[in-house]
Amino acid sequence: MTPTVTLTERRPSAGRLPRVEVDFLLAHARHLIDLVPTFERGRYRLTPRGFVGFLTGPTTRYVIRPKIPWPNLRLLLGLSPEAAGATHAPETDLLAVLTTEFVDRLEEVARPGLVAGYSEVESVSSFLRGKLRAADQMRDAAARAFPDRFYINEPVFDLNTPWNQIPKATATALLCRTELPLALRQRVQVAVAPLAGVSDRPVTEALFTTARAEPRAAQYGPLLNVCQLILNGLASADPLGNTGGAFLLDLGLAFERYLTDALHREFAPHRSWRVEAQPGFTLGPTTLQPDIVLRKHGAARVVLDAKWKTATLGASDLHQVLAYATITGARRVGLVYPGRTDARTHFTTPDGRVRVSRYRVRVVGESADLASSIAKLARDTRRE
Structure with missing residues (x-):
């Protein structure tokens, strides 16, 4: 069983660490945890920065708890209020909590019907319509005397839109996380079924901006917020260079978004x-x-x-x-x-x-x- 070091955001804690863990933290997690040696050999003082979640080193799992109460963390993250009697320990199952929120939000959006929109698909046609793909057309023209087909981008009205592509990508990422309970992953699989025909697309900040700018998809707002939290948290594993993965939320960004959204409401x-x-x-x-x-x-x-x-x-x-x-x-x-x-x-x-x-x-x-x-x-x- 992998040993666990439990820390609280912004609060120092002293403990022993093997050299391989010290090297890992110094090489990959300086932005997450301050590591300072004490006067006792092999003992270090660890102070997490403004992140909560977990990361896994070569031999140790680090769990970072929030310094504010869980209901207030939910408010800060823009999540719905927790149901009466619910008990979650965010320091151990924060990803599961957010996954549950994601499924709930996706079901809310899908219940009245998913919002379709116009998108472009690449196709080859005997007739010129839509938007001509000039580069492809010129390559084809160089190989034949007369064009008998046109390379076009054709507008279609379907679910293949940014506001549907983002939840599809989020669900795909969550289904790969084996640490999530099987029953929860099955809920994700059922909830994302209506998006089966939506294409997989890398999610960027620009895609979120486009999705949020669509007036007809205003009801997707809370779902997109949860998707962004989950995808940002999962992306935290990439720069760590470890095999066990990580899920970390930047509370500095969360506080900034909380403040911005609240002031939007106040100044409206x-x-x-x-x-x-x-x-x-x-x-x-x-x-x-x-x-x-x-x-x-x-x-x-x-x-x-x-x-x-x-x-x-x-x-x-x-x-x-x-x-x-x-x-x-x-x-x-x-x-x-x-x-x-x-x-x-x-x-x-x-x-x-x-x-x-x-x-x-x-x-x-x-x-x-x-x-x-x-x-x-x-x-x-x-x-x-």
């Missing part, structure tokens, strides 16, 4: 304001992407940067947001940290041109308390 009634997520600002060879830009009548008024760590205002964080103020023209910038209570502190640059705010929003407590905390943040950023 205020038509003069717009919440912009990660816009790009090019400066020479570099593109800066603030987490959130709040615009009023199109002008950048406030820039917010989400930080999944303790609310310590470091020099690097200040440099970052002041650079955002310069490139966006915003007169107010803010760093938003998670916490158990609300707090805010304001500073002004020596020339009085930019106000810097440090916000702490609640991520622990009842859902109403967390919503109230976001509402306070929104009210404060709207103040002129």
